[in-house]
Amino acid sequence: MSKRLLRDIQSIKEDQDWKFTVTPSESDISQLRATFEGPSNSPYDGGVFVVDISVPNEYPLKPPKVKFETRLFHPNVSSQTGAICLDILKNAWTPVYTIKSILISLQQLLDSPNPSDPQDAEVAAVYLKDRNQFDITAAQWTRQYAQPAATGPKIDQASLDRFASMGFPPEQVAPVMEKLGLERVEDDDQVNRVVEALLQ
Known part of the structure; x- marks a missing residue:
């Protein structure tokens, strides 16, 4: 297949x-x-x-x-x-x-x-x-x-909540995750990628 x-x-x-x-x-x-x-x-x-x-x-x-x-x-x-x-x-x-x-x-x-x-x-x-x-x-x-x-990717709410607990508002996180092609974060590497992009 x-x-x-x-x-x-x-x-x-x-x-x-x-x-x-x-x-x-x-x-x-x-x-x-x-x-x-x-x-x-x-x-x-x-x-x-x-x-x-x-x-x-x-x-x-x-x-x-x-x-x-x-x-x-x-x-x-x-x-x-x-x-x-x-x-x-x-x-x-x-x-x-x-x-x-x-x-x-x-x-x-x-x-x-x-x-x-x-x-x-x-x-x-x-x-x-x-x-x-x-x-x-x-x-x-x-x-x-x-x-x-x-029609963009649906961002997982739990992932947005995870970044919110780190001090990043959802309206700031969602477009960054879309740009990176991530609908959710599942490991530390993905979290770090998003954080690095947010801090640029």
Whole structure:
């Protein structure tokens, strides 16, 4: 799995046309956090959407588990849990698909919802009964939940508390940790890196 997954990640980093990003967890390469832009001329235009991807050991024979971290108003995405109804993540999966294939499919799903096979029945009902109201609500959610500034790494609160006890306020620590690519500090070396950056 790891060689194939590393190739997938490298392919996304080298291909700037799609403007995708993918970041493995520091402690587990099979846990990914990816982003993509909302399709142009859609209610999701201008948004940046974050998905969590959990890659099984059997990949690519089995599909990853994928869910939206960003809240969005869409018939095929749960507005509560971020669960996704997409055939290639289930019975239509084949080993030729890649992480990039998944992100492309998700972007296309935002552009072309499938209300006849919904993940969120209430949203699908709005889509079918009042498309204009659906577009308005989806655009509102995009502005509220999917703005680029909100897509940086989520900084672990316990890590912020640790630095607060050392006299460093969270609003000062968080941007430094983001710059260093750290969502949390797990050992003394990481703590020292952050402290050194704070004192510069």
